[in-house]
Amino acid sequence: MNEKQSLDSEYFKKVYDANEDPWNFEKSEYEAKKYAATIAALPQKHYENVLEIGCSIGVLTQLLAEKSTRLLATDVSEKALDMAEKRCENLKNVTFEKMSFPQELPEDQYDLIMISEVAYYLSPEDWQSATGILYDKLKSGGNIVLVHWLPEVHDYPQTGDEVHDTFKHLMNDRMQNVFSDRAKTYRIDVWARS
DSSP states (O other): OOOOOOOOHHHHHHHHHHOSSTTOTTTOHHHHHHHHHHHHTOSSSOEEEEEEEOOTTSHHHHHHHTTEEEEEEEESOHHHHHHHHHHTTTOTTEEEEEOOTTTOOOSSOEEEEEEESOGGGSOHHHHHHHHHHHHHHEEEEEEEEEEEEOSOOTTSSSOHHHHHHHHHHHHTTTEEEEEEEEOSSEEEEEEEEO
């Protein structure tokens, strides 16, 4: 059997065509608690320039906006971005762009990069190359936040643990893990660039 490939935009188009909130981000108590834990894990009270990769329908985006001077939220799904933009239409510090991670990333430098429930859609090889790119986009003193579901999903190329463990392996000598928490079904790791 071939090694699993990164999931492409067509995969997510089908997911959002089947259900506008496929992971129940809007109403799930589990998601609300996870988002609260994610925001609470941020080491700084406020960030100047924030990048959220894979914003989906913008539920976490709303919370991140409160901590950001400028927030760029990206996703591969046009439908998800349309819903996120509508949800955040009153937030003047948030902009949205359709981008396919990791092939497309903005040129800017960021003091916070949020990767919540995204990296396990990438093949191990694509994630390994993405970690270096993310590091290069992070300002000195900035944070990268990884949040991922832990149980195995049959069509995802990686598990949450594989994503976090690979990042640790590749970045342990370049960044410092400043927060780590493991709930029953998800994991949060916050890394700082010294």
